[in-house]
Amino acid sequence: MLLFPLNFNQIISKLPMKNILKFLIGIILLLIIIGIFLPSAAHVERTTLVKGNPEMVFKLINDLKEWEKWSPWHRKDPNMELIYGYKTEGLGAFYSWKSEQENVGHGTMTIKESKPTAYVKTEMNFMENGIASGTFSLKPLENSTEVKWAMDSDAGWNLVARYFGLMMDKFVGPDFEKGLHLLDSVAQTVKNEPFKFEIELGRIPAQKYMLIEAKNIPQEEVGKRLGEIYQKVGSAFKAAGLSSVGAPMAFFEEPINGTFTFQAGMPVDKKPIKKPAKGLIYKEMPASEAAIAHFSGPYEKTETAYGALQKFIEDRGKTAASMPLESYVSDPAESKTPLDIKTDIIWPVK
Helix, strand or coil: CCHHHHHHHHHHHHHHHHHHHHHHHHHHHHHHHHHHHCCCEEEEEEEEEECCCHHHHHHHHHEHHHHHHHCHHHHHCCCCEEEECCCCECCCCEEEEECCCCCCCEEEEEEEEEECCCEEEEEEECHHHCEEEEEEEEEEECCEEEEEEEEEEECCCCHHHHHHHHCHHHHHHHHHHHHHHHHHHHHCCCCCCCCEEEEEEEEECCEEEEEEEEEEEEHHHHHHHHHHHHHHHHHHHHHHCCCECCCCEEEECCCECCEEEEEEEEEECCCCCCCCCCCEEEEEECCEEEEEEEEECCHHHHHHHHHHHHHHHHHCCCCECCCCEEEECCCHHHCCCHHHCEEEEEEEEC
């Protein structure tokens, strides 16, 4: 008679554990099923007005070293380790970070797209925590700039990350709001950039040029190499009986990995009778329609004008017909102020 109660008690004692186990398994399966149908993409977006012109605000975003002034994550850990790449501004700029704080972690950030005064796209690699893309869209308004900061990530089939994506706006949104507030504060302390430009659609006449090509020149050495080329071309003019009929100029190709390839020289009055000496290139350009930016300010600030020129060309339904041409209207050595340095950026279009 004792065996029955004993067996019954053993069964009873085991039932709750089995039920609990079944319950947990059921919950896990339910979470998996729900997770499968959750969106893999997560989006966070905040917009604010920044008191500053687009050129100034763009500079604060496009130069990764400027992020130390306004990034909310830099404020969370002022002691985090930062290692910058060979380039810190514009397309291809990047840095890596490492922090002892869990909410900052470690990873790398790279600028993937950069359209001066209008748009910057970044890629943030959080290593084991995945990759996200960030975008900054700038819209000029009267006495201010509208800045929209957005971040997108894709969890793929990582179901845990999909659940986290549901809370992404709650977790990251406040950081965006703080960062944009800091960006506005910093912009109000920055003096206006010492440059200005005007863009027009015009025509350029047919022209003859004597040039020397330079390849893969680091940005910091471009000015020095241009000076050397103009000296050589000037000497070649006299030997060939040619005369310059305009300002020194250069045709620039799209930069690659922070280096520049260009043909620089001067416009000449006629085609040389003899074949140019070794290293010299004679080039003729036909008359054409062109978008022209009349730029006043330091040469290193012309990137902004290039971006504005691209937008100007696109807005008018035009396309580039050849490489852009820079004409150095004034001599920097004789300029008393930055605004006295004049450069015409001429982009043939069709």
